[in-house]
Amino acid sequence: MFDDPDAALARVQADIRAAQERAEQAADFQEVVGRVRGHARSPRGEVTVEVDTTGQLVNLQLADAATDIVARDLSGLILDTVRAAAKDAARQTLAVTAETFGEQSPVTGAMRAELAPRLG
Incomplete structure (x- = not known):
């Protein structure tokens, strides 16, 4: 699973970035829906x-x-x-x-x- 430490680190960093983007998306969504x-x-x-x-x-x-x-x-x-x-x-x-x-x-x-x- 972790044969290549650099690849594993890159996957973890990509997962973190994706989670941060989803959190920002959710916050933006909540703000927009609150104005409906x-x-x-x-x-x-x-x-x-x-x-x-x-x-x-x-x-x-x-x-x-x-x-x-x-x-x-x-x-x-x-x-x-x-x-x-x-x-x-x-x-x-x-x-x-x-x-x-x-x-x-x-x-x-x-x-x-x-x-x-x-x-x-």
Whole structure:
């Protein structure tokens, strides 16, 4: 296995460089994904929402016309719009993952499986 010490050392150094590159890639990925925001607007514009990459609501805007909607209907409209924004964020997150790690990578596969409920 270690017949040539120079070759063995070169392999170890190459492995170290590859691990460092993967760590940098992962840090860059985390930063980019942290900036992902999903957006959606209700069909008539009464509700506009923004969610982060996890689907958590970070901004909700209600147009004046929202006050003309019955509360039960408005709450449903808000939930539908939040789900649409979460789907948008999930699509963006998956695209960043595939771009960073490759469409067929295990990381992308795991992310696709994790996001599947939001992607519908």
